[in-house]
Amino acid sequence: MSDELPFIVFGAPSIGEDEIEEVVACMRSGWLGTGPRVARLEREFADYKGVGARAVAAVNSCTAALHVSMVASGLEKGAEVITTPMTFCASVNAIIHAGMKPVLADVDPATQCISPEAIEAAITPRTQAILPVHFAGRPCEMDRIMQIARKHGLLVIEDCAHAIETEFHGQKAGTFGDFGCFSFYVTKNVTTGEGGMIVGGDEELVARARVLALHGMSKDAWHRFGDKGYRHYQVVDTGFKYNMMDIQAAIGIHQLARVEANWKRREQIWDAYMSAFKDLLVVLPSAIAPDTRHGYHLFTMMIEEARCGLSRDEFLDRMNAARIGTGVHYLSIAEHPVYQELFGWRPEAWPNAHAIGQTTVSLPLSAALTEGDLDRIVTTTSGMLAN
Numbered sequence: 001m002s003d004e005l006p007f008i009v010f011g012a013p014s015i016g017e018d019e020i021e022e023v024v025a026c027m028r029s030g031w032l033g034t035g036p037r038v039a040r041l042e043r044e045f046a047d048y049k050g051v052g053a054r055a056v057a058a059v060n061s062c063t064a065a066l067h068v069s070m071v072a073s074g075l076e077k078g079a080e081v082i083t084t085p086m087t088f089c090a091s092v093n094a095i096i097h098a099g100m101k102p103v104l105a106d107v108d109p110a111t112q113c114i115s116p117e118a119i120e121a122a123i124t125p126r127t128q129a130i131l132p133v134h135f136a137g138r139p140c141e142m143d144r145i146m147q148i149a150r151k152h153g154l155l156v157i158e159d160c161a162h163a164i165e166t167e168f169h170g171q172k173a174g175t176f177g178d179f180g181c182f183s184f185y186v187t188k189n190v191t192t193g194e195g196g197m198i199v200g201g202d203e204e205l206v207a208r209a210r211v212l213a214l215h216g217m218s219k220d221a222w223h224r225f226g227d228k229g230y231r232h233y234q235v236v237d238t239g240f241k242y243n244m245m246d247i248q249a250a251i252g253i254h255q256l257a258r259v260e261a262n263w264k265r266r267e268q269i270w271d272a273y274m275s276a277f278k279d280l281l282v283v284l285p286s287a288i289a290p291d292t293r294h295g296y297h298l299f300t301m302m303i304e305e306a307r308c309g310l311s312r313d314e315f316l317d318r319m320n321a322a323r324i325g326t327g328v329h330y331l332s333i334a335e336h337p338v339y340q341e342l343f344g345w346r347p348e349a350w351p352n353a354h355a356i357g358q359t360t361v362s363l364p365l366s367a368a369l370t371e372g373d374l375d376r377i378v379t380t381t382s383g384m385l386a387n
């Protein structure tokens with residue numbers, strides 16, 4: 001019977017007619033690559049973040065943003081960068097590709113964000129940067145992290161993949177550190193299909209990141225082939241191919257226009273889950289700290305078999321059988337074989353992240369969910385986990 005139900009896709013984007021029409025207009029315009037629509041998305045993102053137009057640079061992913069930010073910063077090869085074990089592999093891979101060594105500092109079990117005490121404990125004479133992740137959209141303790149960074153002369157690169165709308169003590173995520181790196185991947189709060197944005201406090205470093213994101217060329221294609229006449233370019237650095245296309249920005253411009261309306265909808269879904277599941281034996285997300293704004297990117301809860309009589313993985317299977325997509329964010333980073341081989345990491349060394357990774361599950365939290373979808377998710381989840 002359940003085969004007849006539509007599958008609720010985890011992280012399905014909320015795409016409107018405006019996005020579709022803009023993509024069509026872009027395709028009819030004859031200019032698909034990096035050009036005026038990317039420039040518009042950059043301006044509007046800068047406005048949303050309350051920063052100057054030259055403080056941002058669009059790229060084709062958050063991974064790219066993290067990578068070029070670190071390269072542009074001029075961190076020394078082999079320097080240590082402290083990050084969290086509760087993140088997507090991209091945070092760690094970007095550190096490695098930039099030629100640095102990732103060092104993990106465990107998370108606070110309540111917020112699931114990197115713990116400032118653990119950061120301090122992980123600092124060595126080789127540490128040059130901290131890469132905190134605003135996990136699930138909840139802000140890290142940026143006052144303490146910035147204090148530690150200043151005390152030890154460290155750079156801060158905020159991984160804001162989950163945190164477009166996130167704020168800490170009235171300040172927007174991505175504007176605390178030297179760089180903030182955002183993701184517009186398909187499941188993210190604002191999507192361009194694939195895409196990302198760099199926000200930086202030092203305009204010169206952002207300009208360097210922008211050049212590095214396009215082969216190290218001094219002018220992008222729009223500035224060579226655009227309506228102002230052909231201009232020569234010079235290659236001034238050995239860069240990468242990380243530029244965003246106008247086709248992608250065409251989606252993002254209209255996504256960004258609805259960012260607050262979609263955030264409101266996800267807040268309603270979050271509140272509905274919190275109230276529907278309050279008597280279940282699952283561990284729900286901890287309360288949102290005063291004077292902070294959660295980005296509501298992921299609704300994660302923990303299913304401990306001993307308490308719930310059901311393992312996390314059984315729950316995932318049963319949700320799938322009920323045709324509801326779920327996610328796991330994340331197995332802790334040290335569970336993955338490549339890092340065990342490279343660095344000798346063992347998950348038990350970061351016990352808080354390890355425990356979360358073994359029990360966590362993410363329910364759909366997209367603004368595209370209908371009331372009917374929400375009812376199905378709540379009823380199915382409660383039915384499986386009722387004590």
Ligand SMILES: Cc1ncc(COP(=O)(O)O)c(C=O)c1O
Binds near residue numbers: 090091133159
């Ligand atoms: C915490 C975190 N950092 C970085 C990334 C990488 O983002 P992108 O897919 O835009 O490269 C993701 C993507 O899921 C993420 O969740």
